[in-house]
Amino acid sequence: MPRPANPLVRENLLNAGLALFHAQGYNAVGIKEITDTAGVPKGSFYSYYGSKNAFAAAVLGRYWTGIVQTHSAILSDASLPPAQRVVRFFEALTQDHAEQGFALGCLIGNLALELSDQNEEAREELASIMARWSALVAGCLAEARDEGGAVETPEAGELASMVIEAWEGAAMRGRVDRSRAPYDRFLTVSLPRLIGVAHAQV
């Protein structure tokens, strides 16, 4: 794969892929649709990405980076109690999904279920993103535990994974039902019960 000549083309391809995969899924979108949307010749795709599989992994990386850049500051906002930061973080993600009418869900979850069995590059990127996401949330949960004197099992990383998994399931149901109800019950009941704080405390 030759070194890309133009970083703007790469940027346009990633943005096009993110929008198209999020709206339609991976297999339903062809490379020509991606290059057309990006406004670049179809032939240029392979100058930037070795395969559509590799491109899917890059698009997932871009989606995750966007979440981190937009929302991760909430998780280190020392003006809020740590458990409340976790709630605020997932409220912010809910707001992102609300802007799409709850019709598109989470790209990470969508591609996790569409691609895990057919695209090893995407699967590895998904596993890596979920591990980083768990670590990010675990930091806050460990702080909450230190402050609250809560029981120490399961460890914060496991607990963060459970929270993220419940979130992904809520986003799935929200997409099927085109409804914010699963997000609301995640935020007001599941999340507090999972992290072991009463709702009044968060």
Added chain:
Amino acid sequence: MPRPANPLVRENLLNAGLALFHAQGYNAVGIKEITDTAGVPKGSFYSYYGSKNAFAAAVLGRYWTGIVQTHSAILSDASLPPAQRVVRFFEALTQDHAEQGFALGCLIGNLALELSDQNEEAREELASIMARWSALVAGCLAEARDEGGAVETPEAGELASMVIEAWEGAAMRGRVDRSRAPYDRFLTVSLPRLIGVAHAQV
């Protein structure tokens, strides 16, 4: 759509579609692959199903019926406390996923995320299945609540939905990581915390 001449052909098509969609997803599988696997001529597909979309809805119905026939008896087993029945039910589903090496996940979740935005027939069937699944689990949770004198909010249907959503997220992560760890933490921590019983009680 003419009346199907042969119920065995319909049966073979459903079984083929279920295996192929579960292993590869919806968009990655063509009608010829389905009819080849079913051992019927490609042209016969449209004598049985008006469209691939309608077929996806029928395959989902078949998958759900299989779960109900195989596992729903656990939920009405009066020899077990109701909360324990719910745990046993999800343990049985976990065992099904274990037999696929945790590589295929739940077909309901997989197609929920692949199809909700592109296939209205499948989306409506998915919404209906999730509602029926919630009602099935809610029955047990309501019994558990009556016996245990637990708090009455949220109502059992909402709580059942949260449990199922957390389960679907665990299956998603298990598929990405090719691991039973998310299933185990769902069964031993998330599920008891969500339904409000200590693990020792279930």
